[in-house]
Amino acid sequence: MKYVSYWHDTAPRFAGGLQAPVEGHYDVAVIGAGFTGLGAARQLAMGGARVVVLEGERVGSGASGRNGGHLNNGLAHSYLAARQELGKERAIALYKAFDCSIDTLETLIAEEGMDCNFRRAGKLKLASKPQHFDGLARNFEAIHAEVDPDTALLSADDLKREVLSPFHGAMLSRKSAVMHMGRYVVGLAEAAVRRGAVIFEKAEVTEHSQTGGRHCLKTSKGMVTADAVLLATGAYTTPNFGYFRRRIMAVGSFIIATRPLTDGEVAATMPGNRTCVNSMNIGNYWRLTPDNRLIFGGRARFSATSDQRSDERSGKILRESLGRIFPQLAGVDIDYCWGGLVDITKDRYPRAGYQDGLWYAMGYSGHGAQLSTHLGMTMADAILGRPDRNPLKDLDWPAVPGHTGKPWFLPLVGLYFKMLDKIK
Secondary structure: OEOOOHHHHOOOOOOOOOOOOEOOEEEEEEEOOOHHHHHHHHHHHHOOOOEEEEOOOOOOOOHHHOOOOEEOOOOOOOHHHHHHHHOHHHHHHHHHHHHHHHHHHHHHHHHHOOOOOOEEOOEEEEOOOHHHHHHHHHHHHHHHHHOOOOEEEEOOOHHHHOOOOOOOOEEEEOOOEEOOHHHHHHHHHHHHHHOOOEEEOOOOEEEEEEEOOEEEEEEOOEEEEEEEEEEOOHHHOOOOOHHHHOOOEEEEEEEEEEOOOOHHHHHOOOOOOOEEEEOOOOOEEEEEOOOOOEEEEEOOOOOOOOOHHHHHHHHHHHHHHHHHHOHHHOOOOEEEEEEEEEEEOOOOOOEEEEEOOEEEEEOOOOOHHHHHHHHHHHHHHHHOOOOOOOOOOOOOOOOOOOOOOOOOOHHHHHHHHHHHHHHO
C-alpha cells in the first residue's frame, strides 16, 4: 500500500515553475497554487495583468490534489436549510454557482486541451436510513421546482441499477461530474504559465505587509511586491493571516483507493458509475476511476493533522466502512491511502471577497473541487475591475468562538456527530 495521494502518484509533475529567486513587482500576487489560485492566475494573465503565484509546497499539494475526485453540482447543504438561512435569492444564486462551476471546468478543459478524464457522471445522495429518504424527498421537491429540474428522486428499487448496497433511495443530480484531479491541477498550472503567469514553488509566504496600497510579501526564496493580493490557501492558511485562520477550521479528511476492480466486481458494486455520498453526518463518499479503482473517503477521524500515522489509522476505519457498505469488497486489496486538510467554516458555506486589503476565496468545507476554479476566476474578474459575479459577496463571516487557528475542539465535534448518527 502506498501512503500517497492517488492523484499525485498518477499525474505528471509540474515542471513550469520559475527557478530564479522570488523578486520583482507584479500587478497581482496569488498565494496558493491549488484550483482557486491557478484558476485566478490564468484569468488574470488572460486579462493582461502581471501575476505571480506563490506556493509553499508544490502545485496541487494541498486539497486540490488530495480530495475524493467529485465535481458535484448544487449545494452540499440541504437546499431548504440554505433557503431559510440565506434567503431564497442567495440560496438560488449559490446553487447555480456550483452548477456554473461544472460548466466552467468543462469549457476550460476543452479550451486548454487537458487530458484529465472529465466526465459528466451524475451524483447520488443516498439515504442511509428510511427516515433520511423523507428528508431527501422534501429537499428534492424544492430543488426540482425552484432551481434544478435536471434532478430525479430514486426509490430503493431504482437504485438496484445504480449501486448494489442496501440504501433506501436517493436524489440524483445529473449535472455532476468527475475528473482526474492530479492531471487537472498540473494542466491548469501549465495553462496559467502559457497565458503569462509566473509560478514559484517551495516559496511559502512568511511575512505580509501593506504600505500605501502596495503589498510586500516575503517568502523563503525572496520577496515580491504587488498592487493586489489574492489569498487562496484554504485549510493551509498560515498563521500570519490571522483573520482567516480564526474563521477556518482545518479538519482532516481521509481516502483509500482499491486495486483495479474486475468488470464483474464493478457490475456487482457500482453499475451506475456515478459519484455517491451517503446521508450520515459522519458519512462516506465514493466513485470509480477510469481504471476501475474504487476511491472511498470520509471523516474517518476528527483530526487536525494528516501524516502517515494518522492516514494509516484512518485508512483502517475507512476499510471497515467500505466492508459494511459493500460486503462484496470486504477483502479487496487497498493500493492507496492518504489524507489532507479541509477548510471548514462554522456554517459550512464558502466565503469570497475583500477584507483588510486582501482578496480571498476559501472555506469550501469539503466541496471545493467543483467550485474553486470558478470562484478563483470570479475573484480575478473582480480584481480586474470587471462586473462582480461573486455569489458570496457581503455574506457575514464571524470568527469561530474560541478558535485561534488550532481546532482543539474537533474530538468533541466528532463525538457529537457520532451521537447524532446513532439517534437520527
